[in-house]
């Protein structure tokens with residue numbers, strides 16, 4: 703497939719897409735929260751790192767990470783085009799994620815990272831084990 707944008711332009715576009723967050727995955731997670739009576743979450747909470755959800759009372763930050771962007775080793779999207787370019791970007795995201803985790807942990811927060819693919823029905827058990835700490 704021909705790339706109609708040059709690298710800079712594409713990079714801008716993708717950054718824009720990413721900065722808006724993935725509404726679909728967030729909404730899926732909200733549905734899960736509701737079905738398990740999990741309350742107390744906030745979106746767009748003004749804290750460094752921009753977690754997708756924050757439970758201020760519990761000091762828990764939740765990130766929903768796109769498998770492609772954050773380098774999950776699953777079957778979600780591994781395009782061969784521009785492989786090196788994406789790989790570099792992914793590496794940067796992964797390193798950034800680690801830094802953010804550290805910041806929260808050093809302040810006594812818990813960080814929960816949920817992979818996009820774990821929001822699929824077939825992976826629900828995995829998801830539930832990650833968010834079990836929110837159920838009480």
Ligand SMILES: [Zn+2]
Nearest residue numbers: 769774776819
């Ligand atoms: Zn995945």
